[in-house]
Amino acid sequence: MDVTLTVNGVEHRRDVEPRMLLVHFLRDELGLTGTHWGCDTSNCGTCVVLIDGEPVKSCTTLAAMTVGHEVRTVEGLEQDGQLDPVQQGFMEEHGLQCGFCTPGMMLTARALLDGNPDPSTAEIREAISGQLCRCTGYATIVRSIRWAAEHGGGGNGATPAAQSEAQEQEVGS
Numbered sequence: 001m002d003v004t005l006t007v008n009g010v011e012h013r014r015d016v017e018p019r020m021l022l023v024h025f026l027r028d029e030l031g032l033t034g035t036h037w038g039c040d041t042s043n044c045g046t047c048v049v050l051i052d053g054e055p056v057k058s059c060t061t062l063a064a065m066t067v068g069h070e071v072r073t074v075e076g077l078e079q080d081g082q083l084d085p086v087q088q089g090f091m092e093e094h095g096l097q098c099g100f101c102t103p104g105m106m107l108t109a110r111a112l113l114d115g116n117p118d119p120s121t122a123e124i125r126e127a128i129s130g131q132l133c134r135c136t137g138y139a140t141i142v143r144s145i146r147w148a149a150e151h152g153g154g155g156n157g158a159t160p161a162a163q164s165e166a167q168e169q170e171v172g173s
């Protein structure tokens with residue numbers, strides 16, 4: 001079947017089997033291998049992407065189900081060459097080791113901060129409770145997300161540069 005998916009703001013049209021999962025569409029059709037494929041049973045969360053801003057497990061979502069929706073992958077976090085504060089936070093606070101869980105963790109964090117710019121530790125732990133990390137441990141992941149919250153990471157993924165630009169425009173208007 002013919003599907004057109006909007007991924008990271010770009011439309012992609014492909015002829016795929018109706019049963020194709022979103023994770024395979026992203027990785028195999030578009031080459032966006034930042035979305036990882038782990039358990040394939042909706043348990044580990046490494047395949048999480050954002051659909052219309054909400055975290056969704058792409059291993060249990062058909063590609064065809066996302067037609068007409070906005071898909072955002074980890075490749076879409078960086079804007080204009082600038083890391084999203086969530087990405088920066090994972091660097092600053094050492095929120096990863098092997099990195100396998102990291103794309104899903106980051107996108108879930110992005111969605112959390114978009115809705116709650118100043119989450120508590122408990123709120124962060126609840127938000128990432130659908131995701132497993134088998135090497136870093138959760139303390140540094142939570143600290144990474146707090147770092148992002150404390151460094152302009154809240155509110156629709158605006159980078160600090162974009163936020164200060166918006167503030168300048170507000171001041172100038």
Ligand code: FES
Nearest residue numbers: 038039040045059
């Ligand atoms: S691969 Fe999707 S939840 Fe594990």
Ligand code: FES
Nearest residue numbers: 097099101133134
């Ligand atoms: S960093 Fe290795 S699974 Fe999380």
